[in-house]
Amino acid sequence: xxxxxxxxxxxxxxxxxxxxxxxxxxxxxxxxxxxxxxxxxxxxxxxxxxxxxxxxxxxxxxxxxxxxxxxxxxxxxxxxxxxxxxxxxxxxxxxxxxxxxxxxxxxxxxxxxxxxxxxxxxxxxxxxxxxxxxxxxxxxxxxxxxxxxxxxxxxxxxxxxxxxxxxxxxxxxxxxxxxxxxxxxxxxxxxxxxxxxxxxxxxxxxxxxxxxxxxxxxxxxxxxxxxxxxxxxxxxxxxxxxxxxxxxxxxxxxxxxxxxxxxxxxxxxxxxxxxxxxxxxxxxxxxxxxxxxxxxxxxxxxxxxxxxxxxxxxxxxxxxxxxxxxxxxxxxxxxxxxxxxxxxxxxxxxxxxxxxxxxxxxxxxxxxxxxxxxxxxxxxxxxxxxxxxxxxxxxxxxxxxxxxxxxxxxxxxxxxxxxxxxxxxxxxxxxxxxxxxxxxx
Amino acid sequence: xxxxxxxxxxxxxxxxxxxxxxxxxxxxxxxxxxxxxxxxxxxxxxxxxxxxxxxxxxxxxxxxxxxxxxxxxxxxxxxxxxxxxxxxxxxxxxxxxxxxxxxxxxxxxxxxxxxxxxxxxxxxxxxxxxxxxxxxxxxxxxxxxxxxxxxxxxxxxxxxxxxxxxxxxxxxxxxxxxxxxxxxxxxxxxxxxxxxxxxxxxxxxxxxxxxxxxxxxxxxxxxxxxxxxxxxxxxxxxxxxxxxxxxxxxxxxxxxxxxxx
Numbered sequence: 001x002x003x004x005x006x007x008x009x010x011x012x013x014x015x016x017x018x019x020x021x022x023x024x025x026x027x028x029x030x031x032x033x034x035x036x037x038x039x040x041x042x043x044x045x046x047x048x049x050x051x052x053x054x055x056x057x058x059x060x061x062x063x064x065x066x067x068x069x070x071x072x073x074x075x076x077x078x079x080x081x082x083x084x085x086x087x088x089x090x091x092x093x094x095x096x097x098x099x100x101x102x103x104x105x106x107x108x109x110x111x112x113x114x115x116x117x118x119x120x121x122x123x124x125x126x127x128x129x130x131x132x133x134x135x136x137x138x139x140x141x142x143x144x145x146x147x148x149x150x151x152x153x154x155x156x157x158x159x160x161x162x163x164x165x166x167x168x169x170x171x172x173x174x175x176x177x178x179x180x181x182x183x184x185x186x187x188x189x190x191x192x193x194x195x196x197x198x199x200x201x202x203x204x205x206x207x208x209x210x211x212x213x214x215x216x217x218x219x220x221x222x223x224x225x226x227x228x229x230x231x232x233x234x235x236x237x238x239x240x241x242x243x244x245x246x247x248x249x250x251x252x253x254x255x256x257x258x259x260x261x262x263x264x265x266x267x268x269x270x271x272x273x274x275x276x277x278x279x280x281x282x283x284x285x286x287x288x289x290x291x292x293x294x295x296x297x298x299x300x301x302x303x304x305x306x307x308x309x310x311x312x313x314x315x316x317x318x319x320x321x322x323x324x325x326x327x328x329x330x331x332x333x334x335x336x337x338x339x340x341x342x343x344x345x346x347x348x349x350x351x352x353x354x355x356x357x358x359x360x361x362x363x364x365x366x367x368x369x370x371x372x373x374x375x376x377x378x379x380x381x382x383x384x385x386x387x388x389x390x391x392x393x394x395x396x397x398x399x400x401x402x403x404x405x406x407x408x409x410x411x412x413x414x415x416x417x418x419x420x421x422x423x424x425x426x427x428x429x430x431x432x433x434x435x436x437x438x439x440x441x
Numbered sequence: 442x443x444x445x446x447x448x449x450x451x452x453x454x455x456x457x458x459x460x461x462x463x464x465x466x467x468x469x470x471x472x473x474x475x476x477x478x479x480x481x482x483x484x485x486x487x488x489x490x491x492x493x494x495x496x497x498x499x500x501x502x503x504x505x506x507x508x509x510x511x512x513x514x515x516x517x518x519x520x521x522x523x524x525x526x527x528x529x530x531x532x533x534x535x536x537x538x539x540x541x542x543x544x545x546x547x548x549x550x551x552x553x554x555x556x557x558x559x560x561x562x563x564x565x566x567x568x569x570x571x572x573x574x575x576x577x578x579x580x581x582x583x584x585x586x587x588x589x590x591x592x593x594x595x596x597x598x599x600x601x602x603x604x605x606x607x608x609x610x611x612x613x614x615x616x617x618x619x620x621x622x623x624x625x626x627x628x629x630x631x632x633x634x635x636x637x638x639x640x641x642x643x644x645x646x647x648x649x650x651x652x653x654x655x656x657x658x659x660x661x662x663x664x665x666x667x668x669x670x671x672x673x674x675x676x677x678x679x680x681x682x683x684x685x686x687x688x689x690x691x692x693x694x695x696x697x698x699x700x701x702x
Contacts, residue, residue, distance in 0.1 A: 309556075313539070316536070321535065324530075325548075327498060
């Protein structure tokens with residue numbers, strides 16, 4: 001405690017948006033208020049991408065591979081946004097993969113057995129009801145585990161380790177291990193694929209809406225700072241951040257839009273819509289896949305929850321100093337229960353994405369996902385000591401993990417070697433982060 | 442003088458034990474508006490425990506607490522805050538990883554009409570309050586972890602003031618601070634006193650608090666040795682109370698006083 005109190009160099013007291021000394025690079029980061037840690041991650045990811053691109057002889061940075069990458073990362077990314085907050089409160093959730101398996105199984109049975117008996121096959125409400133059942137069930141499982149952690153004071157490591165076994169077993173019991181397939185037609189859209197993508201026009205609209213929001217939020221934050229007379233960012237910095245952010249959004253949309261339907265599907269699509277099949281084939285852009293939209297939506301909602309609501313503030317306060325949070329009058333136990341319930345709900349959404357993508361529910365689904373989820377959060381800068389982590393970091397972490405995975409598949413590496421590489425990267429990432437943090441102090 | 446008014450706080454015959462050990466045994470203390478009362482004793486004398494009962498961190502086994510002469514039901518920190526009791530802990534109970542404004546408003550955040558956090562309004566108010574306490578303070582955007590001990594202490598004190606505390610409890614308020622920062626806290630206490638706030642200072646070091654306090658209560662082995670106005674006793678006499686439980690003529694003996702034959 002007392003060791004921070006002694007030596008705080010005088011130069012460090014004058015930070016923030018005030019006139020800053022130092023080299024131009026430092027001034028640049030200070031003015032734009034870019035998170036250098038996050039930027040470092042982006043650079044690392046780009047390095048991985050370019051590395052794989054060269055090693056695979058130009059197969060990695062193709063719209064097809066990047067489109068697939070975005071879909072494959074969706075499920076883990078959804079869970080990682082919740083895992084960040086769980087780890088921030090100094091807890092852990094080892095049961096997410098098993099919850100995914102169990103809830104996925106229940107959603108599958110709901111839409112293939114119970115709902116058809118009641119509504120008939122391919123009823124338009126089936127997908128929604130199945131998803132709702134999953135989310136309610138996932139939240140209930142999470143809340144139950146949260147209550148045991150918060151009120152019975154059993155460490156979360158143990159409770160969720162138990163959960164890992166219990167829910168995996170429960171997933172098997174639902175159908176005695178039988179795989180459930182196929183899924184409802186509408187439900188399958190959540191898994192992506194040719195049907196589960198929104199097409200070029202809608203993708204551009206989403207991109208433009210995102211840009212409008214970026215600009216509006218910059219303007220809003222500037223107005224707020226002015227209202228209370230806080231120091232403003234330089235105008236050039238605002239423009240820089242705005243233009244770069246919008247550029248990234250539109251660039252990503254462009255990449256996803258330049259992946260076209262495979263020939264067979266395109267031919268079928270043309271026949272169904274009465275389009276004549278031209279000589280050179282038909283280029284029908286897939287655009288953003290629905291699971292990717294879901295994952296982005298979840299990331300935005302979770303960021304909002306983290307930064308702009310009391311719940312998020314309390315989660316971080318508990319992680320920083322549990323005793324202080326309790327003494328400040330925060331109902332820390334209920335925050336824990338709500339947090340685990342939220343984690344359970346996110347597992348259900350991830351389960352919907354992965355069962356829809358597979359078009360089947362198996363009792364082994366989500367095996368080892370807890371480790372990928374935790375790794376994504378940790379690579380994304382979440383500190384296992386608690387109190388530190390960002391949603392954006394976790395999403396990037398999930399993307400890095402998936403990039404490594406699919407890059408190694410492209411290179412034709414053996415599965416055992418892939419595990420070895422991923423394991424080493426995890427340790428390396430955390431070590432680099434430790435160094436970064438030690439420097440930042 | 443103050444004796445004719447109702448005390449702001451009166452704790453009567455309060456006891457608490459942890460697994461058979463009487464941490465506090467039949468202790469009674471009182472505090473008047475605009476008064477600074479120092480609670481002294483060795484480590485483990487029960488002073489921190491007694492005060493944690495008042496701030497709601499522990500629940501007493503027996504005894505009663507009166508606020509403004511009325512029975513008060515204090516079972517958790519939220520109850521205590523309802524009575525205007527704010528505590529600044531020895532361990533500088535701030536959440537290290539969030540910024541000053543977030544700490545000032547922790548548990549009682551300002552919100553916009555949509556129910557979201559109004560960070561800008563909180564920061565504005567934080568700048569105002571901190572400006573009054575510690576005009577040099579500029580680091581509003583950084584996590585409290587990056588601040589010096591004195592700065593963290595001023596965040597903790599600002600937090601109490603912000604919520605119109607009427608009763609302020611300061612546990613070892615200057616233990617983690619350098620001489621300059623200690624003087625600053627001293628000035629602050631005088632200022633708060635003028636506003637009619639009652640302050641409990643808890644310390645095991647008499648030099649920290651003797652000059653700031655109007656009265657002292659001394660505890661030993663969970664019991665109150667006695668209390669005295671600082672003008673009626675010397676530091677050495679109070680030291681005798683702390684170490685031996687010996688009550689000087691200027692003080693009022695309590696249940697924990699050394700029994701003389």
